[in-house]
Amino acid sequence: xxxxxxxxxxxxxxxxxxxxxxxxxxxxxxxxxxxxxxxxxxxxxxxxxxxxxxxxxxxxxxxxxxxxxxxxxxxxxxxxxxxxxxxxxxxxxxxxxxxxxxxxxxxxxxxxxxxxxxxxxxxxxxxxxxxxxxxxxxxxxxxxxxxxxxxxxxxxxxxxxxxxxxxxxxxxxxxxxxxxxxxxxxxxxxxxxxxxxxxxxxxxxxxxxxxxxxxxxxxxxxxxxxxxxxxxxxxxxxxxxxxxxxxxxxxxxxxxxxxxxxxxxxxxxxxxxxxxxxxxxxxxxxxxxxxxxxxxxxxxxxxxxxxxxxxxxxxxxxxxxxxxxxxxxxxxxxxxxxxxxxxxxxxxxxxxxxxxxxxxxxxxxxxxxxx
Numbered sequence: 185x186x187x188x189x190x191x192x193x194x195x196x197x198x199x200x201x202x203x204x205x206x207x208x209x210x211x212x213x214x215x216x217x218x219x220x221x222x223x224x225x226x227x228x229x230x231x232x233x234x235x236x237x238x239x240x241x242x243x244x245x246x247x248x249x250x251x252x253x254x255x256x257x258x259x260x261x262x263x264x265x266x267x268x269x270x271x272x273x274x275x276x277x278x279x280x281x282x283x284x285x286x287x288x289x290x291x292x293x294x295x296x297x298x299x300x301x302x303x304x305x306x307x308x309x310x311x312x313x314x315x316x317x318x319x320x321x322x323x324x325x326x327x328x329x330x331x332x333x334x335x336x337x338x339x340x341x342x343x344x345x346x347x348x349x350x351x352x353x354x355x356x357x358x359x360x361x362x363x364x365x366x367x368x369x370x371x372x373x374x375x376x377x378x379x380x381x382x383x384x385x386x387x388x389x390x391x392x393x394x395x396x397x398x399x400x401x402x403x404x405x406x407x408x409x410x411x412x413x414x415x416x417x418x419x420x421x422x423x424x425x426x427x428x429x430x431x432x433x434x435x436x437x438x439x440x441x442x443x444x445x446x447x448x449x450x451x452x453x454x455x456x457x458x459x460x461x462x463x464x465x466x467x468x469x470x471x472x473x474x475x476x477x478x479x480x481x482x483x484x485x486x487x488x489x490x491x492x493x494x495x496x497x498x499x500x501x502x503x504x505x506x507x508x509x510x511x512x513x514x515x516x517x518x519x520x521x522x523x524x525x526x527x528x529x530x531x532x533x534x535x536x537x538x539x540x541x542x543x544x545x546x547x548x549x550x551x552x553x554x555x
Contacts (some may be wrong), residue, residue, distance in 0.1 A: 201425045202256075203233040203285040204278065206300070209261045209423065211441070212463035214240025215354070217289075217451065219249050219467075223349035225253045234281070237261045249357050256281070262291065266299030271306065278312060285313050291483075291509055293319035317343055323508040328482035331510070348499055351487055353466035358449045361442075371402045371536070372448060374456035375418045376409025379476040381514060381521050382458050389421045392455070392529040396536070397429045402452065407444070407461065408437035423482045453534065453539055462486045471536050477523040478502075483510030492539070494532050499523030 201262075207213055218240060224231065236259040240246060255540030259277065261469050263270055277283070294301045304314045336347055350356070351410045373393060377383040393404055404425060408418030415437055422435035436447060445464055456462050458479045465472040466486035474485055474493045480500060499505060502523060504513040512519070534547060 192446075198228040201228075201232075201285045202281060202283050203231060203287055204259065204283050204462050205233055205235045206264050206286065206288045206290060207236050207238070208290055209236060209238055209264060210331055211239050211460035212484075215237035215460065215463040216351070218246065218252075219349045219351065219353045220335075221252055221255060223346045224251050224344065224351075227346060228344055229254070232256050232539075234283070236264050236429055240441065243441050245361070246357070250353070250358070266297075266303040268299065268302075271303060274303070275307075278310075281387050281430060284311055285315070287339075288314070288316040289338070291317050291319070291322065291331055293317075293323065293508060296506075296509070297504075315339075319508065328480060328510070330485065330487060331483050332487050352467060352469045354445050355449065355469045358446050359389060360466065361446075370405055371396060372405045372407055372451040372454040372456075373421070374407045374409075374454060374461035375421055376407070376411075376414035376461075377457035377459040379515060380407075380413075380517060381512060381519060383417070384457055384475050384477075384524060384527065386417055386424075387418045388524075388529055390424045391419075392532055393421065393425045393433065394428065395529060395533045397425065399533075402431045405447075405451070406433065406435050407439075407448070408435070409459070410438075411506045453536065455536065458484055462491070468493055472540055473532065473539065475527055475532065477521060477527060478505075478512040478515065480507075480510035489503075492535060494521040494527050494535050498513065498526045499543050501509050 207217060209335060217235070217238070221233070221235070224233070232254040234256045235241070235258055237260060241258055249527070256406070263274055266274070278286075283554050288297075288300055290297060290300075300316070307314075315338060322334065339346055373389060375384070375386075375389050393406075396404060397404060406418050406422040406425070407416050418435060420436060422433055425433040439447065445468060448461070448464060448470060449468045451470055453473065454461065454465045455473045456475065457463070458476050462472060462474050463486060466488035469488065469490065471490040472486050472492075474481055474486070474491060476485070476495045477492050477499050481495045485491055485493050502512065504519070506513060507513075
């Protein structure tokens with residue numbers, strides 16, 4: 185056996201595993217993990233895996249199109265936190281399914297992801313190997329880095345190189361399915377977000393929409409999230425804009441992931457809160473302006489050259505902000521969100537104008553504009 189064949193054999197042996205992949209459960213995380221898993225099938229064909237449940241896995245169209253060969257199914261979303269009450273169920277699952285590798289892709293670290301690290305200690309005598317991000321390195325680094333790159337580097341450090349995964353997979357999906365909508369001169373406003381602290385107020389969206397309709401020839405489409413709070417917000421914004429411009433503003437709601445992706449693919453540009461739309465747009469290769477208040481765009485932004493963020497520096501400087509994890513201690517509520525005030529409609533409009541007049545790459549556009 186030659187050196188090349190021996191090396192290949194060693195790699196194949198390394199990847200003969202049964203894994204459980206722990207991840208965040210947001211739709212955006214699901215959008216970028218799907219093509220990573222497809223790449224994993226190719227790079228490590230002998231590695232089969234379960235993944236924490238994600239709504240994206242519920243899309244039969246997405247799953248059939250992606251054609252994951254070694255995907256074994258999902259486990260309960262709650263298991264991602266490794267609460268002691270779930271330990272016995274998790275242990276039984278690992279044993280029953282002969283899991284010998286647990287990969288934790290979350291970036292909460294030992295002081296916040298306490299349940300996971302205690303569970304890891306509990307399982308120290310088992311045959312299960314644990315991979316997680318090097319949080320000591322993340323916490324002390326000076327350069328903010330996207331979570332996706334941290335995840336890819338974690339896997340690469342263990343010999344699993346997924347760097348070539350297809351980030352623009354939704355663009356190909358829409359093209360293959362002939363789902364694209366025909367539209368000319370349209371900007372999308374995605375007003376929803378999973379948490380209030382990430383949601384731009386209705387009056388800000390309305391002011392921005394009026395500026396776009398008065399000063400450009402673009403039509404607008406307001407997109408809604410799924411929960412009632414998001415539906416009401418989108419309806420309020422759309423109704424106000426249609427009062428002034430009855431033929432140039434439309435409302436899209438109650439969309440499946442598949443139909444939403446097809447609809448967004450026909451926009452010239454999308455403006456969105458930090459939510460799943462950012463990552464759908466990146467996978468569609470659609471220009472996007474992201475609004476970031478209580479989260480760090482460098483960590484949670486769109487992984488695409490056509491993404492720029494209007495970032496609240498107030499949010500990043502807040503004493504309650506978790507610099508390493510890239511979000512706020514009040515992510516799930518309890519703060520009125522003064523960080524939103526810094527992201528004004530005028531600032532967002534200027535960002536959009538620069539997009540439309542020629543593509544630019546900036547890490548923190550708002551800081552340069554304010555300066």
